[in-house]
Amino acid sequence: MMARIYVASSWRNPHQPNVEVLRAHGHEVYDFRNPFNGVKGFAWSEIDPDWQTWSAARYRELLTTHPIAARGFLSDLRGMQWADTCVLVLPCGRSAHLEAGWFCGQGKRTIILTRDGEEPELMALLATDICISVDEVLNVVRPYGRFSQAAE
Structure with missing residues (x-):
């Protein structure tokens, strides 16, 4: 059984698109850059083009009231609920770590894809697997699916 995978990462991560290989191996993949709903990623x-100058109060206001923020949040949340596996592709930001933490808290498989040069994190032990290559990720998800091995 193939996995339903939520890829958590950053727009700034040049390695994130490399996980497309998961689709090539038959897995279903939610990609925040190109969500299922056909609307480009948030x-x-x-x-606001000047979003980096916002005060904390302005950030909170727009996060909780702006329809574009609501659309982006709901799209990603639905992708998370749909998936049985999260692949956290480092380096990434706070949102991706919150997403991976949500997966851990839900008891869903959480894989961290790291590489040389990443700062070590103790709480990575919450993840079910820590991989250092996409090939390792493929080996980890190969026997995993929506149902346990015992049920197959």
Whole structure:
């Protein structure tokens, strides 16, 4: 059985698109850059090109009230609920770590894809697997699916 995978990472991560190989191996993949709903992935600049100058109060206000933020959040949350596996592709930001933490808390498989040069994190032990290559990720998800091995 193939996995339903949520890829958590960053727009700034040049390695994130490399996980497309998961699709090539038959897995279903939610990609925040190209969500299932056909709407391009969320970016703060859609709300305000000067988003980096916001005060904390302005950030909170727009996060909780702006329809573009709501659309992006719901799209990603639905992808998370749909998936049985999270692949956290490092380096990434706070949102991706929150997403991976949500997967851990839900008891869903959480894989961290790291590489040389990443700062070690103790709480990575919450993840079910820590991989250092996409090939390792493929080996980890190969026997995993929506149902346990015992049920197959």
